[in-house]
Amino acid sequence: xxxxxxxxxxxxxxxxxxxxxxxxxxxxxxxxxxxxxxxxxxxxxxxxxxxxxxxxxxxxxxxxxxxxxxxxxxxxxxxxxxxxxxxxxxxxxxxxxxxxxxxxxxx
Amino acid sequence: xxxxxxxxxxxxxxxxxxxxxxxxxxxxxxxxxxxxxxxxxxxxxxxxxxxxxxxxxxxxxxxxxxxxxxxxxxxxxxxxxxxxxxxxxxxxxxxxxxxxxxxxxxxxxxxxxxxxxxxxxxxxxxxxxxxxxxxxxxxxxxxxxxxxxxxxxxxxxxxxxxxxxxxxxxxxxxxxxxxxxxxxxxxxxxxxxxxxxxxxxxxxxxxxxxxxxxxxxxxxxxxxxxxxxxxxxxxxxxxxxxxxxxxxxxxxxxxxxxxxxxxxxxxxxxxxxxxxxxxxxxxxxxxxxxxxxxxxxxxxxxxxxxxxxxxxxxxxxxxxxxxxxxxxxxxxxxxxxxxxxxxxxxxxxxxxxxxxxxxxxxxxxxxxxxxxxxxxxxxxxxxxxxxxxxxxxxxxxxxxxxxxxxxxxxxxxxxxxxx
Numbered sequence: 053x054x055x056x057x058x059x060x061x062x063x064x065x066x067x068x069x070x071x072x073x074x075x076x077x078x079x080x081x082x083x084x085x086x087x088x089x090x091x092x093x094x095x096x097x098x099x100x101x102x103x104x105x106x107x108x109x110x111x112x113x114x115x116x117x118x119x120x121x122x123x124x125x126x127x128x129x130x131x132x133x134x135x136x137x138x139x140x141x142x143x144x145x146x147x148x149x150x151x152x153x154x155x156x157x158x159x
Numbered sequence: 160x161x162x163x164x165x166x167x168x169x170x171x172x173x174x175x176x177x178x179x180x181x182x183x184x185x186x187x188x189x190x191x192x193x194x195x196x197x198x199x200x201x202x203x204x205x206x207x208x209x210x211x212x213x214x215x216x217x218x219x220x221x222x223x224x225x226x227x228x229x230x231x232x233x234x235x236x237x238x239x240x241x242x243x244x245x246x247x248x249x250x251x252x253x254x255x256x257x258x259x260x261x262x263x264x265x266x267x268x269x270x271x272x273x274x275x276x277x278x279x280x281x282x283x284x285x286x287x288x289x290x291x292x293x294x295x296x297x298x299x300x301x302x303x304x305x306x307x308x309x310x311x312x313x314x315x316x317x318x319x320x321x322x323x324x325x326x327x328x329x330x331x332x333x334x335x336x337x338x339x340x341x342x343x344x345x346x347x348x349x350x351x352x353x354x355x356x357x358x359x360x361x362x363x364x365x366x367x368x369x370x371x372x373x374x375x376x377x378x379x380x381x382x383x384x385x386x387x388x389x390x391x392x393x394x395x396x397x398x399x400x401x402x403x404x405x406x407x408x409x410x411x412x413x414x415x416x417x418x419x420x421x422x423x424x425x426x427x428x429x430x431x432x433x434x435x436x437x438x439x440x441x442x443x444x445x446x447x448x449x450x451x452x453x454x455x456x457x458x459x460x461x462x463x464x465x466x467x468x469x470x471x472x473x474x475x476x477x478x479x480x481x482x483x484x485x486x487x488x489x490x491x492x493x494x495x496x497x498x499x500x501x502x503x504x505x506x507x508x509x510x511x512x513x514x515x516x517x518x519x520x521x522x523x524x525x526x527x528x529x530x531x532x533x534x535x536x537x538x539x540x541x542x543x544x545x546x547x548x549x550x551x552x553x554x555x556x557x558x559x560x561x562x563x564x565x566x567x568x569x570x571x572x573x574x575x576x577x578x
Binding site (some may be wrong): 064 | 500506527528534539
């Protein structure tokens, strides 16, 4: 299975620039030639106050409050680099809720 | 039909001013302007009138909360948005008994101390708008509203505003937004309209059917009114039946009448002679009841005890052979489409529930998918500006509880048990 890079696109996060963020992420993934990565929009992860959010699935990494400036580090992670600890701020119970949802195939 | 709103002998078709006056029309108003607004509120409170728009809030309480506000002016908004699918009661009242509604409007305005009332009527209801508009002209000529109502010092202006016909436009604060010339988006509450309503002023938003009950209460008294219905749900309610019964229509019945009477005696039973699988007493947002609850009395307490709600009285029947998964998917899709989109949580919840149900329909997700519904509903509980976010929960959760075999059939065979 490809690694999905899910970028939330609910109203709050769109207001915070999540559409542009997704487009930029897509460009960087392509520029790095990461063929097994698919950047995809997602309705909402329920963490609007901390958005925009990028969730990597099935590896289950969640980056919150992501800005365009953070994308190089995230792309580096996708290419096998280190996990971006400072963006991993989401509460574990919410992570569990959303990961279970993703496990049922809802994306 | 015989009841409080449609008593024996009421004319077929539209009732004109003279016909209404011949049966005591506007006598309640004549009586009211000789008493105080507080007397009117007291009578309506003692009658136990509760709102008929779905929330069943005590009308007298809403009025006194509005009246008590020092801030001026006060407004009355008459909610004839009637956006619940299958609801026809307010349209029926406005088309057939426009003067009864208008007398209720004037009495309400008098009670809350409003000098301006807005009739917010579903723009699709052309006949109702025409009927109300003509009746307003007749009533003004007869001095029932205007500068000196029946030669008293009470002045009232009434304006008709067409309402958009999307679902949330019928929400009380969305109605205020539309009248203010904005998009039909619900407001965050509190503050409630009784304190900060139309143009920021104290406002009572009353449903059409609620107001139609007021003239009979004032004319005949609270004690007379309480002869109808039950102690906690006094009076009558108009129920809407649709194409799932043999005789679709609107039926006014005293609260407490068994559900079976409405379905069998009024509606002529479920169509095509099927057995009833489930009953939805307040479509589309109430919990399903199993068919053995058919003798539940139609009142707020009894419905709550049975596990559902009365809402605004759109009763739906699900026949044997119908798959409940398909039914709740349609309901969930309805709320997803009708969510106005301003609250992120509502978009998240309605979209996720619909996605989950589609997966179930396609036989995907296995047993764990069934556990996700409750978690998503719990996560979003209490969020959002209006009640829409709470609406998909009861149908979905009751369907899971009452008809797990339909969900299992989809998940294990990937096929709908109805086919």
